[in-house]
Amino acid sequence: MVDKVIENNKVTIIGEVVSEFQFSHEVYGEGFYTVDISVNRLSNSVDVIPLMVSERLVDVTEDLRGTMIEAQGQFRSYNRHEETKNRLVLSIFVRELQFIEDYDEETSTNQIFLDGYICKPPIYRKTPLGREIADILIAVNRPYGKSDYIPCIAWGRNARFAAGFEVGAHIQINGRIQSREYTKRINDEESEKRVAYEVSVSKIEFIDD
Numbered sequence: 001m002v003d004k005v006i007e008n009n010k011v012t013i014i015g016e017v018v019s020e021f022q023f024s025h026e027v028y029g030e031g032f033y034t035v036d037i038s039v040n041r042l043s044n045s046v047d048v049i050p051l052m053v054s055e056r057l058v059d060v061t062e063d064l065r066g067t068m069i070e071a072q073g074q075f076r077s078y079n080r081h082e083e084t085k086n087r088l089v090l091s092i093f094v095r096e097l098q099f100i101e102d103y104d105e106e107t108s109t110n111q112i113f114l115d116g117y118i119c120k121p122p123i124y125r126k127t128p129l130g131r132e133i134a135d136i137l138i139a140v141n142r143p144y145g146k147s148d149y150i151p152c153i154a155w156g157r158n159a160r161f162a163a164g165f166e167v168g169a170h171i172q173i174n175g176r177i178q179s180r181e182y183t184k185r186i187n188d189e190e191s192e193k194r195v196a197y198e199v200s201v202s203k204i205e206f207i208d209d
């Protein structure tokens with residue numbers, strides 16, 4: 001049962017470490033740390049993606065900035081309480097990590113597979129230039145009754161397809177994890193820049209249970 005559940009959320013990503021390790025939390029005496037990696041896109045831009053790493057996988061006291069690593073794990077979410085409301089925080093929970101010596105930029109890897117359920121109505125829209133987009137939020141089950149809530153974005157034909165999904169629909173998604181900067185308005189006088197993380201969908205399938 002546990003193996004089956006873990007198969008529904010799989011990430012493989014290669015990137016350059018661009019931050020130091022920051023302590024996040026401890027579970028049963030095991031410390032977990034966040035670290036950011038920079039991942040190249042085909043368009044020559046980059047995504048900066050946060051990893052959640054156990055101190056048992058790597059020496060978290062070492063400054064690894066500039067090092068290339070390959071991480072495998074799951075894209076996970078949790079709610080962080082900020083002032084008056086909860087904020088969805090996403091990171092890659094790393095299960096395996098290895099250092100990359102010979103790195104070929106042509107083989108840059110950023111792959112994710114998700115098997116989950118639509119948990120709010122998809123939002124379909126068009127850009128001013130007529131490009132079709134659909135925002136999808138899916139719940140991916142973990143063992144022991146927990147779920148991760150993963151925002152996904154689909155384009156073109158995939159967006160039209162996703163627009164017809166109802167809440168509770170079972171779907172599978174292949175894609176890549178991307179980061180996106182946006183400006184959050186705090187009040188009439190204040191705003192701040194934030195980074196959102198989402199799955200850019202390359203393939204989407206409806207599963208008829």
